[in-house]
Amino acid sequence: MKDLEDRIERAKDGLLEELRDFLRMPSVSASSEDPEGFRACAEWVREKLEAAGAQAEIMETAGHPVVYAEVGSGEKTLLLYGHYDVQPPDPLELWKTEPFEPTVRDGTLYARGVADDKGDVMARIQALRLYTERHGEPPFRLKFLIEGEEEVGSPNLDAFVRENSDRLTADACLWEGSLRDRTGRPEVYCGTKGLAYVELRAKGPDHDLHSMFGGLAPNPAWRLVGALRTIKDERGEITLDGLHELADPPSESDLAALEAIPFDESSLKASWGVESFDRDLTGVDALREYLLAPTANIAGIQSGYTGEGSKTIVPSEAFVKLDFRLVSGQSPDAVVKLLREHLDRRGFTDVEVVDLHGVEAAKTPVDSPVVEQAVAAWDDVGREAVVYPTIGGSGPTALFATGLGIPTVMTGAVANIDSRIHSPNESVRLDDYFETLAYFVRFFERFGR
Amino acid sequence: MKDLEDRIERAKDGLLEELRDFLRMPSVSASSEDPEGFRACAEWVREKLEAAGAQAEIMETAGHPVVYAEVGSGEKTLLLYGHYDVQPPDPLELWKTEPFEPTVRDGTLYARGVADDKGDVMARIQALRLYTERHGEPPFRLKFLIEGEEEVGSPNLDAFVRENSDRLTADACLWEGSLRDRTGRPEVYCGTKGLAYVELRAKGPDHDLHSMFGGLAPNPAWRLVGALRTIKDERGEITLDGLHELADPPSESDLAALEAIPFDESSLKASWGVESFDRDLTGVDALREYLLAPTANIAGIQSGYTGEGSKTIVPSEAFVKLDFRLVSGQSPDAVVKLLREHLDRRGFTDVEVVDLHGVEAAKTPVDSPVVEQAVAAWDDVGREAVVYPTIGGSGPTALFATGLGIPTVMTGAVANIDSRIHSPNESVRLDDYFETLAYFVRFFERFGR
16 A cells, blocks of 8 residues: 555655645635635636546636536546635734745644645545546546635535536535544544524513613513523523424434544543533533534523623613524424424513524434445554544535435544634644545545445 | 792792702712812802801712701701712703703703702702791701712712711601602602622633534533522512511501502503513502512623624623612622522522622601601692602612611602603703792791691
């Protein structure tokens, strides 16, 4: 197997220079300052895909364009999702070197986007080139979908996927976004949680009143406390009618995967500055809650006077922002409906439920072929991967995993837990980058078998 | 009895001019712009008291000075409390005429401070003059305490009262601050509620976390909801351990007084824009809750993200501002202690209780001689007073009523419910002013019998 590593070793300088060219382009999707430069970045990616032997094109959306490419032929199809846009580099003064002048220090490459997600995109394109050099055109259909709006919430991806669902069919999808843990082990994520983000709003008097009327005037903050206490019980367990019933129960394999995750509780608690987890959860119970259970999180709450000292009023309004992270089976629309019914049933018909944002959960079984291949390919490069049945966060993976029914896995970790994604001095270790490049070649080899 | 009214009628122009002189002085205690002008106002009041036959002096405090005066002799002593300072006139653009250029329109006098409290102070001084003109020096000891810091919370009154407690002894005290209701009936208040204003603070992680950790990270907003749910039950009843046990039960006379209060529920609800009172209270139950029961009011609450849209975080901190209005027997210090013990007993030892402000309740029995005299003197001028056993608000009356044990009553309503106290276009109807002047003369006559 060593021939691949040798080949990469010999080509390193050129591969790195190519990545650095990609990183020099400030493709900040949140900025409208340089639309031509942004489009030039998409065109650059398209050309690189063409040069690697793919048929590549720019596909328009209502926002920034998608770069789409196909190569190879055969019965099976592999879809790769990534993005060429990056976060804004601010605050600039915290960067040790220019964010768009990629710089190597101590074997680490620093640049905006190197960890999220240009390193990943470049490694996959270079892997296709190396694969083709070794084996010719892939004996399977390989599709690249590289969007330009991930960092602004993929506002047009849903429409794009729906309009192009015929083209996007695949047997498996590799997503971006995985990491290496602190010991260097690559993590493979088999799903993301869903999200129902709502605001509950209560109204009291039509203007703030003197609190001499506190026993008589309806208080909207107390009203919200009343509603919230029906959503979690005294022990902190979620008591939203019907929520747990919607959930697909975790499989035996999910539970077995949990047991195999090295979970450093004390480091996590120390990094948060807390003595214990919520409800004093520990060990596998804590992991199960984190990865396989829904949440009902208060992300924000406000009512009345919140300045210094004491102002005596009955507030006129109150609101709370709640985000429910959801597991497979718990569709956000269904959960918002449950919440409305739950509150109505208890007399809180006056409490408004505003549906702010919803994301479907995505779940690929941990014993799916694509997960097995992802793990085996890490084995091929000498790494023992850690498999997460899902992660705690949410993302657009459901557009493919749930919407198109494509088994989807987040793998290919150029980044590590210290890569400072979205922050100044974003970085990737060069050894990790080249190992991940080899990993994608190995994955293609396995997928082609 | 008509001779008094005739006497006032003849003197009206001069009495009004004197009041206008008082109102022209911008004695805004919250402003430090014109200390000499402020002191000149105190001196003006002192001179008016001297001119009315009293021995008057300026008494220094750590802040603005008190004007103190005594006149008359006899076994009984009556103390009058008022203040010569006023609220700032802002926002100036909303005044129809200059706040410090008193103007009469349609029988109503507009000026900052006319309703709170210069009208009241002037009426009492003019009443002393008229009384003396008719009867000579009062056959009782009459004391005036006119402070200059009421509008900034009387920060030095407590110390002043303690230092001068020997001088301030009295058999009865007339306080400022009463009103006429919408039908013109003067209200007589026999007490004020106490106040314990606290902030509860909860801590979660030492920085805001991504809400992917929402099932695992301790959430301080939920922690506060957990604490708050132990303070009121699902029906909205206060469940703070020991609070109700501290309360002096209302007397039969208090309850009878409640029954006699004309309570226009629909107007009050309409003025707040609400359909119903808290807990659907109505009638005497609502009045009893408003006037004779403690409250546990959320004056403000805040945690996490409270801007537009959806930000997914586990907040690091949360706080709630609670004001407890207290009835006689419920000392604020005792209530804060109860609250701490209540939370500790339920495992909320981590929730900090910050004691921000406390005021003692004050209660003079509705069948006290001073209350009877206050009502009878209104009868003398042809008005049927409405007696409130207490009001919903709090104030420094306890310094005298509770601290010095002086039966204290708020009476003498130059102001009415539309007087716009603390607001632009503050006003008093001239007829009400002169009637109140006559009222104080009648009160002195009754007190002297």
